[in-house]
Amino acid sequence: MVDQTLRDILQSHGLKATFQRLSILDYLMTHETHPTAEMIHVDLSSISLATIYNTLDKLVDVGIIIVIDTLKDDKRHYDYYGEPHYHIINSSTNEIIDADNFDVAPLFEAARQASGLNITGFHIEIYGVDPDQAK
Numbered sequence: 001m002v003d004q005t006l007r008d009i010l011q012s013h014g015l016k017a018t019f020q021r022l023s024i025l026d027y028l029m030t031h032e033t034h035p036t037a038e039m040i041h042v043d044l045s046s047i048s049l050a051t052i053y054n055t056l057d058k059l060v061d062v063g064i065i066i067v068i069d070t071l072k073d074d075k076r077h078y079d080y081y082g083e084p085h086y087h088i089i090n091s092s093t094n095e096i097i098d099a100d101n102f103d104v105a106p107l108f109e110a111a112r113q114a115s116g117l118n119i120t121g122f123h124i125e126i127y128g129v130d131p132d133q134a135k
Helices: 004-012 019-030 037-041 050-060 105-115
Strands: 065-069 078-081 086-090 098-099 125-129
Touching: 019 037, 019 050, 019 078, 019 086, 037 050, 037 078, 050 078, 065 125, 078 098
Parallel strands: 086 125
Antiparallel strands: 065 078, 086 098
16 A cells, blocks of 8 residues: 555655655554554564654654553554544453544534633543453
């Protein structure tokens, strides 16, 4: 998927379209596994782990991707955030599930009223456990 779309995304955020950035962004856009840096490195072994960490930090800084911190493994997981969605994290298994099945307008309005700010985005993580393990 290393094409003009990836280049445009990087350039629209003020970043040069380097091989490493293109490769890592493509990986995140095509893998819905919410990988860690180490997981990315296994598949993109031609890129050093240090470069993967630096690139991920830069992509987070400019808002192209987000970090998801889970409670179970203390590792940072990464997700391409092209379309707003929220995450449900199974605290029993550490599975991260994408979801976009709710209207955020009431939430944005409540946040605007509470803060007086113009709300420009959101990042929500909901935690749960398997019903059989919650007993």
